[in-house]
Amino acid sequence: MPKSIVIEPERVFARETIRFAEIPVNAYNRTIEEELASYTPAGLLDIWRDLCAIREFETILNEVKTKGAAKGVAYNHAGPAHLSIGQEAAAVGMAFSLGPEDHIFGSHRSHGEILAKGFSAIRKLSDAELLEIMESYRDGAILKPLESSAVGSAQDLALRFFVYGAYGEIFARETGFNRGLGGSMHAFFAPFGIYPNNAIVGGSGSIAPGAALFKRVNRKPGIVVANIGDASFGCGPVWEGITFSAMDQYRKLWDESLGGGLPIIFNCMNNFYGMGGQPLGETMGVEFIARVGAGVNPEQMHAERVNGYDPLPVIDAFRRKKQVLIEGRGPVLLDTVTYRISGHSPSDASSYRSKEEIESWQKADSIQAFRAKLVESRIVTGSELDAARAAVESAVFEMFRLSIDLEASPRVGPGSELVGSVMFSNRRVEKFDDRAPEFLQDPAANARVEQIRGKIRTQSHEGKPVPKMKAYNVRDGIFEAMLHRFSIDPTMIAFGEENRDWGGAFAVYRGLTEALPYHRLFNAPISEAAIAGAAVGYALEGGRVVAELMYADFMGRAGDEIFNQLAKWQAMSAGTLVMPVVLRISIGAKYGAQHSQDWTALVHHIPGLKVVYPVTPYDAKGLMNAALAGADPVIFLESQKVYDFGEMFVESGVPEGYYEIEIGEPSVKRKGEDLTIVTLGPALYTAIAAAEEMARYGLSAEVIDLRSATPLNYAPLAESVRKTGKVLLVSDAVERGSVLHTVSTNLTGLCFDDLDGPPVVIGSRNWITPAAELESLFFPQPAWLVDAVHERIRPLAGYTPSTRQTLDEMERRAREGV
Ligand SMILES: Cc1ncc(C[n+]2csc(CCOP(=O)(O)OP(=O)(O)O)c2C)c(N)n1
């Protein structure tokens, strides 16, 4: 389908000047008297209480970390505590006007933001809602220890509950929000709109846009705030998250009823420091972070710098900017100026800044300044403020004490399998919402569907090979599985580079453009980090997503998002959040060193990812169906070598109807008695060719395709090895560090007594992938397999090897590192 926006030479070459609008800096100038129209005295007292509670919460942590005791109560906290003492006004201002439906994401330094957002949500929820949340969240595990000390209103109880859960999370207690599996830098509590905070600087910059996308696509209320530091604006994924959020298509191409631009505020908590590096004047070239917005879109992201050392200008800014987002004019950039009085962490001696600088900010301390403002305006008296402060401080301290009490607030014991039990949910979710899925046409009438209907679902028909154009192939399998789930789960979306009009990378999505509206299938910018990150954010909100990376080699660009985000959040949430993401990654060939690498080992190595690699149409459809019926992150590897292969192993062909293949189940592709060949990826076909060659020398090889790297059921492999006593393992990944070395080690352990000799692993050479014409030097060839068997497993009578697969050659390669 051609683009609706036509590019015309006359227009693009017309003489013009790009004009920038002014970006407000500290424009707020209302007096407290003027503000009285927008606040009740009780509201102002709430702000005061929140500021004091956060200060107290972190002062206790600081004392624990630096002195081993707080107010005479000794405690040793082994983990981190990145404090934000000094930044409370920015946090409270950010959270004050947000509702529970507004979701925040943050950074390693987010205790203040979490508390502020929690307190704000507590004030907006009814008593009944609060009780329901406290009683149902993890079956009341956080509430239970508080019940004996419960006094006062539901709001009072909720405040204690929340502070207690936060401390528990920091101290790795069962009674923490997420059973201590997140910890200080990652604490969150979704029922109050607090989403994951991230120890990776700028990590939330690419994830939060996915949460905002979820709100748009699924027409959910509320906005999303990405609280990130000033130094994080040097991180690529933050820029990618910003451009992903600022795409024109939301307003120009998507259905208007969805609401327009992404409802997201990138809120820079600008404290002028990284750890010791100084963005202003040293590590960056923008004097004002707000200036970044000028380059992004004509609206300049509605960027603005605000005084975050006073809660009122921040509240004012958030109220105005929320309105901008509600009107569909997002994204927004706020440069919220604040200062971290505390060190980066308690061991930081602040050697990189002068005492005078710190003292000048202490003198201007937002808490004292806010108190003076309130007292001066006679809204409340000093003693009322002091009484409120004392009460909230006492509640915070009481919760600290309870949270370190091992009896009330235990940790999981030795030998616990808790972490293992939450790595994967292994849940089955047909759909994440009950509304009707949106389509542009009846899928049955789709041209691709009709074309597939005319195909032959096996590779050979009536004894003759089916011509490529007529054979149902791997791409068709993926397409059918995706269309099936698209028509069941209304939350399911797919995006990536060239996903729409192009027909998807390697034509897998051909036909989908005609079937699906923009918001269910769209082109992303060339931003792999944002593609993977937004998928994570979308899923954390409870939506199903298929994101795509065009080549495995591009995983490097999305390394953090795949390895630290996609893989981690289910477990760090102790199973309270889901991650229904299928990340399709295509593995290339013929395109040389940076487009033809099999990096299965990288994703296999990272705990928390399911990894599948089907190479037949039957397996591709069955495994994609299984991946899309689950709620765990699945790395779905595909091989460009086999996209147009027909089905040659399932005689009856690829079923037209729905079926699933369990992830982790290997498949015997060829029966044999004398040797087990284990394959992963397109080396299956190399192994089949080798097995046929070996048969000519009287050796009968069984070929088993793993199909999955994680999880993996060893039982069928062990069964085969016990029968044959011999194993060869082969894949297209470079030999060093290949997944198959792990499989080989485990099989050796499982079948040691039945093995005639050590298993042999064959991979590609430990080189760059050379040009297409030279690939036979690099990728395993059938002869390599036969030679390896002859040299190292069982000599084949009358056979003469043509390549070097001996042990001394293996040693030479290892010695030389190639
Ligand atoms: C990707 C990454 N690089 C480096 C670090 C180490 N580190 C932790 S905090 C920090 C400084 C972050 O500064 P900023 O984004 O301004 O946030 P702030 O600490 O000031 O709140 C650094 C370099 C990290 N956690 N993640």
Ligand SMILES: [Mg+2]
């Ligand atoms: Mg900073």
